Amino acid sequence: MTKLSCKSPLVHLNLGPNGHINLCCENRWTIRTHIDEIDDLEEFFNSSVMDYHREEITYKGNIKNLDSCKNCYWNTMKGDETFRSRLEKYHTFPNEANDKKAREYGINVPIRYLEYTLSNICNQKCAMCSSFFSNKWQDLDKELGREVHPLQKLGDDAISKIEKVLYGLDYLEIKGGEPFADIRNFRILKKLAEVNNKCEIKIVSNMHHITPEAMDILKKFPNIKLFASVDGTNKIYDWIRGGNFKKTVDTMEKYYNETGNKVQIGTTISLYNFFNLLDIQNYFEDKEYINNIVFENWCRSTKDGMPDIVGKDIYDKQIKIYKKKLKNFVPKEYENKDTFNFKSNFDKLNIDRGFDITDHVPELKEWYNRKWKT
Ligand code: SF4
DSSP, X not given: OOOBOOOHHHHEEEEOTTSEEESBTTBOSSSOEEGGGOSOHHHHHTSHHHHHHIIIIIISOBGGGOTTXXXXXXXXXXXXXXXXXXXXXXXXXTTHHHHHHHHHTTOOOOOSEEEEEOBOOOSOXXXXXXXXXXXXXXXXXXXXXXXXXXXOBOOHHHXXXXXXXXXXXXXXXXXXXXXXXOTXXXXXXXXXXXHOTXXXXXXXXXXXXXXXXXXXXXXXOSSEXXXXXXXXXXXXXXXXHTSOHHHHHXXXXXXXXXXXXXXXXXXXXXXXXXXXXXXXXXXXXXXXXXXXXXXXXXXXXXXXXXXXXXXXXXXXXXXXXXXXXXXXXXXXXXXXXXXOOOHHHHHHHHHHXXXXXXXXXXXXXXXXXXXXXX
């Protein structure tokens, strides 16, 4: 049996918009503890609950057999990117050896990598999302008969608990919702600037709008990485994200001009942009304010736009093109999961956006007509 381990429980905690404490972004339902149920995040990180996961996941390398991690195992076996692989590839923990020793002596160690989402407050309504991550989706979720998640946000007490662990972090990752749409993130960043401004900050944002106040706070950190979620250009961007491409481009440029920091673009690959990834690379690759464009995040939901629905032949043909032409592309094997007909989502989104995306993507129109037009 292939053993595979993961260091996430040694260093990391994730907080979802509903206040649940998770092992990582791919492992949301294992620890059924809410931040309001605990007194202190660091104590929780050093508790027997986390010791159990460290034992199984890190030391015994048992991820294949754990319900919570087995997807990660199989995705790793297929060569796909996972939080586990990103942790290995892009992160170093200078205190790793000291922390190990401290644990052996029963001494509490700080959280080294915290990822949190304060709320589902968002200013966009991406086609692959839901009201769980964007409160702007509530009406559409209702119309589609899907679960409608209320506006959910961590309370003041929870924010104080986050502030208490900032001192020991090597990495702080802020997600949303949209981080710049929830101003309480700036309270945390101000505190971080006071206690640990060397911490590397990652912010995953749609970069639709950054206020002058937020821009000033961002300037306080020498080590900050902004990841902009950009899933198309021009009308395709506007349709997929329910936003405005020009406004996003202007914000990225402004951020670069004011802070000197470049932006990394990350694209979620879905049915809706499956034929247009090269447009993104072509548009941004020579822009001074961009340092990298990465195509590694796949929409894997059969209900929300998994591109595999185009069928194996079309899928493989497109992947072949991208393998040749995209610079930072992590392909995904075709998965035969075309079981859910999300035509109604697609049609409702066309109505919501006020135009039909297939008018801008001939390949999508041809496929749509063949598959869904009666
Ligand atoms: S193995 Fe994967 S799912 Fe499990 S904790 Fe590590 S990154 Fe998360």
